[in-house]
Amino acid sequence: MLCAMYLTRACVENPEPVNLFPKPILILIGIALLTATLFLQTGQAQSVALQITATPAPDRLAQPTLPAAPSQADYGAQEFWSRCLPCHGDRGQGLTDEFRETYPPEDRNCWLSGCHGARPYPDGWTIPAFVPPVIGAQALQRFPNAQALQEYICASMPYQWPGTLEEDTCWELTAFLLRQNGLWEANVELNETNAAQVVIFEPPPSSTPVPVATVNRKSDLIALTATILAAVILGLLVIFINGSKPRQ
Numbered sequence: 001m002l003c004a005m006y007l008t009r010a011c012v013e014n015p016e017p018v019n020l021f022p023k024p025i026l027i028l029i030g031i032a033l034l035t036a037t038l039f040l041q042t043g044q045a046q047s048v049a050l051q052i053t054a055t056p057a058p059d060r061l062a063q064p065t066l067p068a069a070p071s072q073a074d075y076g077a078q079e080f081w082s083r084c085l086p087c088h089g090d091r092g093q094g095l096t097d098e099f100r101e102t103y104p105p106e107d108r109n110c111w112l113s114g115c116h117g118a119r120p121y122p123d124g125w126t127i128p129a130f131v132p133p134v135i136g137a138q139a140l141q142r143f144p145n146a147q148a149l150q151e152y153i154c155a156s157m158p159y160q161w162p163g164t165l166e167e168d169t170c171w172e173l174t175a176f177l178l179r180q181n182g183l184w185e186a187n188v189e190l191n192e193t194n195a196a197q198v199v200i201f202e203p204p205p206s207s208t209p210v211p212v213a214t215v216n217r218k219s220d221l222i223a224l225t226a227t228i229l230a231a232v233i234l235g236l237l238v239i240f241i242n243g244s245k246p247r248q
């Protein structure tokens with residue numbers, strides 16, 4: 001917009017604008033571009049809208065509310081919030097710089113604090129430099145199925161007090177992580193009778209097939225770039241048309 005405004009002013013200052021194309025052709029090209037833009041946007045509108053709505057969050061550190069009839073995964077969300085979120089992030093993204101910004105300034109650098117830095121402290125522990133994501137496209141890839149994930153959580157998490165969780169809590173946390181990763185509907189109870197059948201990550205049998213998610217994201221990007229390009233070209237056309245108007 002700013003750019004277009006700037007260009008308009010430049011054109012106004014030019015006393016004899018150069019008319020590169022006859023007006024009817026410009027209008028036809030404009031209509032064609034507009035149609036193409038609309039066509040591209042219909043398919044991509046949802047994903048773009050999702051990206052936009054996903055950004056603002058009122059209080060990212062607030063405790064999640066429990067629905068009237070909570071599922072195992074809903075209880076898992078509560079457990080995750082109180083036991084895992086400080087390290088694995090409010091969206092399971094891991095201990096990223098962006099997530100640490102949600103904390104008050106004095107609490108943002110956990111590695112410098114007395115209890116989690118290198119300084120000795122009774123009952124303190126050092127937070128590892130990297131805490132992996134547990135929700136998202138790249139998460140949980142070392143686990144073949146839900147059983148393996150549940151066993152890992154029970155044996156190794158939370159990092160500072162491994163092996164302290166109740167078994168039921170481990171199932172709730174597993175159900176929650178599966179649901180957030182789109183791997184489990186959470187409408188039946190997850191337990192040792194069905195967990196081995198819930199596949200988390202299957203290594204590709206041969207070569208390297210392109211994951212579906214990447215393809216989708218790529219086409220999103222292409223559509224977005226095409227839309228922006230079309231919009232810029234349209235803007236320039238408008239400026240040209242205005243510029244070619246006879247001056248009084």
Ligand code: HEC
Pocket residue numbers: 080083084085086087088127128130131132133134139140141142149152153157158159160173
């Ligand atoms: C003090 C920080 C901390 C807390 C709290 C914590 N974790 Fe972790 N978690 C880690 C670190 C560090 C690793 C990586 C350990 C490794 O690779 O050996 C990890 C790894 C994991 C993994 C494996 C991820 C992968 O793909 O390799 C899962 C699953 C997990 N944590 C779940 C949990 C759950 C559930 C809780 C809450 C009960 C929790 N964590 C609490 C730091 C933490």
